[in-house]
Amino acid sequence: MISLSGIPVLSLIIFTPLVGALILAFVPGANVRAVKAIALGTGLVAFAFSIVAVLGFHIGDPGFQYQETVSWIPFFGIQYHVGMDGISLALVVLTTLLSWISILASFGPIKTRTKEYMISFLALEVGMLGVFLALDLFLFYIFWEIVLVPMYLIIGIWGGANRIYATIKFVLYTLVGSLLMLVAILATAFAYQSATGSWNGAFDLLTLKGFGFDTTFQLFSFLAFFLAFAIKVPMWPFHTWLPDAHVEAPTAGSVILAGVLLKLGGYGFLRFALPLYPQAAHDLAGIIIVLSLIAIIYGAIVSIVQPDLKKLIAYSSVSHMGFVTLGIFVFTQQGMQGAILQMVNHGIITGALFLCVGILYERTHDRRIANMGGLAGRMPVWAVLFGFFIFASVGLPGLAGFVGEFLVFVGTFAVSPVAAAVAVFVMIFGAVYLLWMFQRVAFVEPSEFLRKLGHHLTDIDRVEVLTLAPLFVLTIVLGVYPALVLDFIQQPVTQILHDLGAPLTGALL
Amino acid sequence: MALPQTVPYLGWSWDDIVFLVLAGVLLGSSLMVVMSRNIIRSGLFMVLAFAGLAGFYALMGATIVAAAQVLIYVGAISVLILFAVMLTQSKSGPASLVFHSQAWAAAIASLVVGLLLVMSVMFTTWPLAMPTPIEQSAHDVATLLFRDYVLAFEVISLLLLAAVIGGIYLARRDIIPDPGDPLTRLDAASDGEGP
């Protein structure tokens, strides 16, 4: 452990990408090599900072660490207040890691307007990191919305054929949810102000979370937060933007979208919705559990018949993220820790899957499963890696996916065996769609379509291996030694459950 | 010759008779302004209406206003309007249709508006009003004008100046630029009409 007192670690993490983006703005766009180098360098520096934060982190300390508070709009008591606990830490590291991987993975595929692309990407990273670190509701909301714009551009400019439809759908859908959340944030702050007579701390999570808002108010505010987060997660039935966005986004966009953006919703529930409105969370947990179960099974079943690789993975995300919400809303230590672990795992695994699909797309310019086949023979290393991540996604023990999923199961079973029994069926469906897809892509003889490509169908190259390697290692490490994450989130989850009060009872069976 | 206190036989005060006559003139000519087929006749009826109004002002004892009414409206504005009518009527003949196709709707709407206004006036007791007009000297008016409303008075001059400057700009006939001048042609299609 290293001492980091007095160093604004979190600001360094958040704003490193911003600095990178500003530097890029002044680099001539024609100098693609420099642009790429600066972007990757920035991503790596941010990653390094986040590792520094990990090294300096006190695991046993239940509160927020590295807190920084700067008064921003004192009129309303709005502050630049950031802090990190175990949950933020896990997701921040995930974000910085996936960001530089995505940047690296974009080197090949992004051939036009590289500079703008990289600037968008770094801006996106700023927003995501800010969301995970903000402790001020207003600040949180700002970062939350900032995420939207670069993603909008990334899908809309560098995306596929139907990108404009997809990107507008993405933005509008998310915006509808988040704008209502803004109303709730402001209402919450005001409720605090009117009760205490002061705006001081009215937007500060740490002062607000112990504050007992009245029941009706909690209900409405929670619903507004819920809508925002549910759309982001996305929970059934707010998920239909996801397949479109994923299919149209460039590879790295999909990686970040699945890897980090979806986690914003889950994180929002944990960090804001539950501590602020515990009563409402209790009241609505039953419904949310049911929605999660639907998402889990429904997403998996719909995945089975998807003809497009990316769409399949997108729907599988709906299913996998269902575990996250399920785990959160059963209000048990195991469920919640499992949910967080599942977020990290899903980020790694699905990110890797999208990278794999992207690598394939680079060579074939196609993602239709029907056109694939026999790739195990044509691109053996790729097939091995793809298969590896598929099995991780299936939830094979020893790889990352399993532990989170199982913890959610266990946590759910303790509350509602029936819910667990329903959820556990995804073990079958998940295997069905992934293995069937893998069979059609990698096995049997190469299709006519692939044969025509001839020698263009080369195996994975060095840079691509480099993008997948960290994820590969992490998938194994987190499967074998999940304590790496679980230890960090133990205390915060205990704290959240403590804030929530009584365990969930009578919500569901 | 002294008139009797009231109108013989009717028992109405003279003022009332004057009021009725003026009201007839005012409303009748106003209607004619609105209804007349020929716009020039409309304009002339408007002069009459304005004059009738001046009569009312005089009847109430607002002599300054009455005078101004004659000067400004009857004198200046009417002439201005008539000039404009002449200017725009010269080439194309009088329009075959005076009224817009929505005239019936307009009639109903304005009737309702009028009824609402009249009823709201009738059903309201104006708390500060006296039963009869009050004598007001020109001096009072002048004092108000140049003391209390001095700023407004200054501003009015500005307003008129602005109107004049703008009016001149808009109405003046520019040296028609050469139709072959690309600038002019582009200008014509500069807004909205393009694809």
Place this chain on the structure above:
Amino acid sequence: MTQNEWLAIAPVLIVAGLALLVIVVDLVWPRRPAIVTGAAVVGIIAAMVVTVAAGPIAGLSGQLPLEGQTVFNGTYIQDQLSVYLDLLFMAIALLTILFAPDYLEPRGLPMAEFTATLLFAITGAMLLAGAQDLLLLFIGLELLVLPGYMLAGFAKRDGLSTEGAIKYFLLGSFSSAILLFGLAFVFGFTGTTNIHGIADQLRSFTDSGNLPVGLAMGLALLVTAAAFKIAAVPFHYWTPDAYQGSPTPVTGYLSVGPKVAAFALLLRLFVEALGPIRADWGLVIGILAAVTMTVGNLAAIGQDNIKRMLGYSSIAHTGYIMVGLAVFAAAPDPATQAAGIQGVLFYALAYTVMNLGAFACVSALQRRPGVTSQISSFAGLGRRAPLLGVAMTLFLLSLVGIPPTAGFFGKAVIILSAVQGGGWLTVLAVILMLNAALAAFYYLRVVVTMYMREPAENARPVTIGTPTRVGLLLAAVATLAIGLLPALTGSMLDWTLSAARSLLLGA
């Protein structure tokens, strides 16, 4: 006139004098737009400096007492509100003048007349901001709108411009008559033209449901006319036509100047004079606000002409600002009432910079005559003129209300006041937010066109003149800085709140 009166009126005088000066300059050096622009810019900056710097002498900038100082026999007031609005109007004038040459010069439209007319209008707006008397209010309003009609028709050889102008003029005069009748009712009922006098007279009608019918009718006339001036639905019909027809810099001006000034009228008339009977007009304003923003946004969605689209969108923004007024009318406690007014003022500022900025981008794009204001003109702008594209994107995002832009903070302040008010105001806040999402639909369409569509075959590079560059920079910086810069945001919030408070002292 006393020294105080001179000082209080000094900004107005400077601006009015500047209008005359511009005409003289044009007479001396005809057809030298650069000189006109330069003189106007310098003059406006001077007026702004005077407005702020003359403060200590007249008791401004913090030393100005909250209740302000009334001059000219109680017809004009210099208080926090009027100073705030004056500066805002001058900023509008400054930006408009900076943006104008790029559009006017290639079309052979005279800069001098434009500038003079614009400055007359600004004078009217400034008078409106400080008017304490119905008469001054009316005359200020006329001084504001009459030059507006002329500006709308400024491209007098362009059929669309004059068509827009005559529509604007006819309907505007119609609404002026309605307004005047409303004023007459109020004035007849209360027996005074003084704003405070009216408020005093009306104090007995504090509960809803006990207005004499004549006063109610007057109120209806005033609401109608005022709604027309701010372009609220269903009195908004003129807006799209006038906006589309006007020369683009004029459209930019029309979308902010008369609108903000009309809100100043609403503040002086409805809040200050009719404040005691706010329970009677609050609900109507609330309903109009909801209808206005919804209709404005819906109508903007399918619009292909960007000026017309921004016209509809400005209707929607009117709705947003009206929420602040509704908060004032319906809020139970003075603090929340002040917050509502603060929302109006803060949003007006944000709206000014972002909307003017957006129009400036359109006008810069149209520098080359023949470029239409169809959205398709923006195709590939992100690549043809990257900086212009970035600026336009910024303004559009701000109009949507994406943080950390001024538009977002403006909305936040208004919504905060609405949730403070509670009750149906919260519903209004939710409607506002849903509308913001709706608005994203069409604003982002422009971004799509700029970045995601290929430019037309014959698209030529876009060049921007220096004044426009400066103006765009100013607008962009303001759009970003309001909210993001702690010091600026804080002082703006403080200032708007004290302006609101000073207004409410009289109400």
Place this chain on the structure above:
Amino acid sequence: MVPPVFFSEAAGQATPAVAAAGSAEQLLMLLLLVLPMAGFVSTTVLGRRMGRPWLIAVPAIIVVWAIASYLAFQALIQGAFGNEAISFTAYEWIPAGDFRIPFNLFLDNLTAVMLLVVTTIGMLVHVYSIGYMAHDPSRWRFFAYLNLFMFSMLLLVLAGNYLLVFAAWELVGLSSYLLIGFWYHKRSAALASKKAFLVNRVGDVGFALGIMAIWTTVGTLDFEAVFKLLPAALQVGDIQQWMMIGICLLLFCGAVGKSAQFPLHVWLPDAMEGPTPVSALIHAATMVNAGVYLIARSSPLFSHAPEALILVAAVGIFTAIFAASIALTQKDIKRVLAYSTLSQLGYMFAALGVGAWTAAIFHLVTHGIFKGLLFLGSGSVIHGVHEEQDMDRMGQLRRKMPITHWTMLIGALAISGIPPLAGFFSKDEVLGEAFKLGFQWVWLIGIVVAGMTAFYMFRLMGKTFYGESHVDPAVEPHVHESPPSMTVPLILLAILSVIAGAVLGLPFGDSTITRWLEPVFHPALETAGVHESAYTIFGIDGILILISVAIATIGMVVGWRLFGFFRARAHLDTVRELTARMPRLYLGSFRKWYFDELNDLLFVRVGGVVANGIWWFDVHVIDGAVNGIANATQKAGDEIRQVQTGRVQNYALGIAIGLIVVAVGIIFLTTR
């Protein structure tokens, strides 16, 4: 069956005590896992470039075998660990609040027996594969996978808690998937591997739920603790009897999947698409026994749920006869063996169900040996006739492949239960115990199955080695005996098949294996109230033995009569006549009672329709609603803009109407 009433005083010593493992044992146990894993990793990385890719994998497993033998020797013969199990925790795998799952290894006599079976057969199969796979260009993958399997299987038997077992359970499933699909370019192999994994997953759902139920009830998953706490909880009434039954049935679900019991048996025959050594190792000798192991391991729980045990017995014995009936008519040599495996596993489950725990494990061991032998033999045959598996294209191979022939003959005799070979002892134990414990119906069906088993095995032998040659004439001249690397394991396994039964099963009554496993099953037997009755070789036991041997002999003889034996001719026309006489039965058996068709209908067709239906719902209803809202909004906007006619009078009229509305509204709202 006996209700669980004798629990109370036995509770204390009922559970075997656990001792911490010494550091030497710790190291050895870890090495058992590390070596195959290392072999897997290094073969994966380096194998492609190695000329002899088995050079890492095979030695690694030989070492593992040696270690396992040493440990088993220590445990079983030396009794070095006493009657106790040894265990140790390597590290904490999952720490999540109260849910703390250690990575702990556990070794008791049951584990030791399993270790012996797994490593011995595993080692032999590895050696065998050197020859069998010699010509496959990507055989490095094969050896890597085999090592991965060994790692997983060893973890499965060594694991000290349920979750770890589950993890290993899935990992063997993965290895099985990879090995079945080894020739991935064959469509059938790709489908079979997927099917194996998926069907297994169905069972795993139950297993997983069972684990959750156990943890939720007692808050731990460690074997020792669970076996102590769960019965105790039942005793004091913390949990109900039905919960105990439920937990057992859920665990049984897992076992049904992994051990391919009815109705999840469908994957195993298809799994024969994998290379034959795989079939021998995974799908005969080791992995498929995991279900048996799991239930044997959980005997302290099952003994408290007699109702669950009845179901186990029923499923087991039904599978036995069901699979045997299919095996009668199959043409593919490996499929016959596969169904035979199912059938024999059914025996084991029947044994578990009746409470004959030791007999089940005994049969597991012997079956592992002779079925491994048979599979490897069949592999040798297939190799010999150039990858032909259809028995109708074999025949008369005994001369060309003598070693294969003789070893397989031993295997066939062993499985048929002919004394004194291995199968005789274990099968007799299973059937005898069933009869004596009061499950006469199990015994009866078991006897019938024994007859069928003897018949189909000798049908197989006849069609393959005797009768007339139907080998492809083009291949005929090249048919040859396999290389030593293949024949040596065959010979070794044949020897084991001969002696294993006698070594482990004698003396009757208090046999070696019974002594070995007594400490493990003591609590279960205690609970179930099963008391050792004296073994009466000249009483009931003798009679049972005679009956079963007689039935087996009959089956055997019918087999030679119809399909030939050494010089005896086959009577295929009789076979044809018989099948023609009962076409439905024949076809039903031949088509595996239409289970593949049923699955295809249920899961592929109906499931596909359902999935497509939900997708349709997603696109048209949910997303349709989203797009519908968007479109409606746009439409509304277009409609609203119709108001904008461009005509001033319309606008003015609008304003006037607005004025009227506002006026009426305000007057209505504000005046009395």
Place this chain on the structure above:
Amino acid sequence: MSHSLDAYLVLSCIMFAIGTFGFLARRNAIAMLMCVEIMLNGVNLAIVAFGMFTPALAGAGQVIALFVMAVAAAEATVGLAIVIAIYRNRRTPLVDEYASMRE
């Protein structure tokens, strides 16, 4: 009657309504302008009447009426200038033919 505020007010309201009708119904721009003038005059009548009958106003009515006249004059100036400008473009004073911009 001549001494009743209500009478003058009613008269003014009727005049206003007539003007409104004309404004809504006429097609000619100048006619519409004239109708606005009628409306303004109607209002002016009300203003003067209020002023004359209300002692508190003390002549303010008259002053305001004067101002309104000035404003009306300015308005007429501007309006007529615009009419003339558009007439140059469109060659017609009929407002309902100016509908190039719609929707």
